[in-house]
Amino acid sequence: MEISVKGKILKGVGGLYSVIVLSEGEYSGDVVRCRARGVFRHTGLTPLPGDFVMLSYDNSRERDEDGKFVIDEIVDRRNSLIRPPLANLDYLFVTMAAAAPAPILPTVDKLISIAEHNKIEPVIVITKRELNEERADELLNIYRASGFTCFALSAVENVAIEPIDNFIKQSLPHKTAAFAGASGIGKSTLLNRLFPELELTTSEISRKIERGRHTTREVNLFPLSSTPDCGYIADTPGFSMLDFKRFDFFEKEDLVDTMREFAPYIGECRYTKCSHTKEEGCAIIRAVRNGDIPKSRHESYVELYDILKTRKKWD
Numbered sequence: 015m016e017i018s019v020k021g022k023i024l025k026g027v028g029g030l031y032s033v034i035v036l037s038e039g040e041y042s043g044d045v046v047r048c049r050a051r052g053v054f055r056h057t058g059l060t061p062l063p064g065d066f067v068m069l070s071y072d073n074s075r076e077r078d079e080d081g082k083f084v085i086d087e088i089v090d091r092r093n094s095l096i097r098p099p100l101a102n103l104d105y106l107f108v109t110m111a112a113a114a115p116a117p118i119l120p121t122v123d124k125l126i127s128i129a130e131h132n133k134i135e136p137v138i139v140i141t142k143r144e145l146n147e148e149r150a151d152e153l154l155n156i157y158r159a160s161g162f163t164c165f166a167l168s169a170v171e172n173v174a175i176e177p178i179d180n181f182i183k184q185s186l187p188h189k190t191a192a193f194a195g196a197s198g199i200g201k202s203t204l205l206n207r208l209f210p211e212l213e214l215t216t217s218e219i220s221r222k223i224e225r226g227r228h229t230t231r232e233v234n235l236f237p238l239s240s241t242p243d244c245g246y247i248a249d250t251p252g253f254s255m256l257d258f259k260r261f262d263f264f265e266k267e268d269l270v271d272t273m274r275e276f277a278p279y280i281g282e283c284r285y286t287k288c289s290h291t292k293e294e295g296c297a298i299i300r301a302v303r304n305g306d307i308p309k310s311r312h313e314s315y316v317e318l319y320d321i322l323k324t325r326k327k328w329d
């Protein structure tokens with residue numbers, strides 16, 4: 015007999031998926047391996063980690079028999095990203111290091127904008143605080159002023175881990191989150207600090223391997239506990255500015271809506287078609303001059319606007 019259950023994809027490699035069973039019953043909370051049903055694959059939708067799916071299984075087959083479970087359909091996708099390849103994200107931990115490597119703010123702000131555009135709540139994490147406390151606090155001020163939940167910490171020295179730990183415990187149940195940001199900033203180190211049982215690979219060597227593996231950038235979601243739908247977090251390999259040129263694009267006109275601290279000034283510019291990049295009478299530029307919008311955020315806006323504009327010409 016075929017039995018249908020709901021699950022969530024944790025991992026997908028080469029068409030083989032690891033899915034946690036969410037429905038009550040025999041396999042509740044188990045991670046099962048399965049493929050997607052052929053007819054469904056022709057719809058062009060690729061199942062992603064984070065997807066909720068309907069699975070069916072044949073209860074006459076053995077538990078570990080190949081092909082016992084099969085994905086019939088994807089349900090409830092509220093958003094999906096190409097890089098990192100993830101669906102149904104609620105939070106994106108936009109991570110940067112206070113130093114080594116120094117953050118490239120347009121890259122950080124790009125991630126924030128992609129998250130905002132996809133209705134994913136960005137949470138700012140500043141790592142390696144002990145390497146440059148002054149810069150860490152400056153970054154904290156920028157992103158607090160812009161209206162984000164922010165954390166600055168040192169994973170190596172085990173300093174200020176508790177606030178983010180508490181945030182995750184309070185906010186992550188039933189939600190899906192991912193850490194994102196450049197390579198080498200300490201994402202995996204922090205996740206290992208928060209969840210020692212993960213034993214994620216860190217260090218120089220793993221970063222070199224990641225860089226060489228452009229085609230197989232796997233993303234794994236891991237459950238926060240053994241309770242089904244307890245909340246999930248993904249570590250991701252770093253990605254670069256290049257990704258914005260090819261992926262997760264939106265119209266340049268939509269960019270302004272991804273800068274939350276610009277909101278109070280929208281509609282206040284002299285020209286209705288103001289691009290907020292250089293125009294006279296721009297209320298956003300005035301707010302930057304008055305110190306009401308962080309300068310770096312507007313600089314990122316201008317840089318991202320240009321990228322979005324150029325890309326349009328190429329098409």
Ligand SMILES: Nc1nc2c(ncn2[C@@H]2O[C@H](COP(=O)(O)OP(=O)(O)O)[C@@H](O)[C@H]2O)c(=O)[nH]1
Binds near residue numbers: 204
């Ligand atoms: N000084 C310092 N180094 C750190 C900290 N967190 C991570 N690192 C180091 O930064 C390097 C990259 O860390 P990793 O977690 O692999 O970065 P990822 O690529 O973002 O996952 C490793 O050598 C870590 O030991 C920190 O808080 N302080």
Ligand SMILES: [Mg+2]
Binds near residue numbers: 215
């Ligand atoms: Mg890592």
Ligand SMILES: [Zn+2]
Binds near residue numbers: 289290298299
């Ligand atoms: Zn303007």
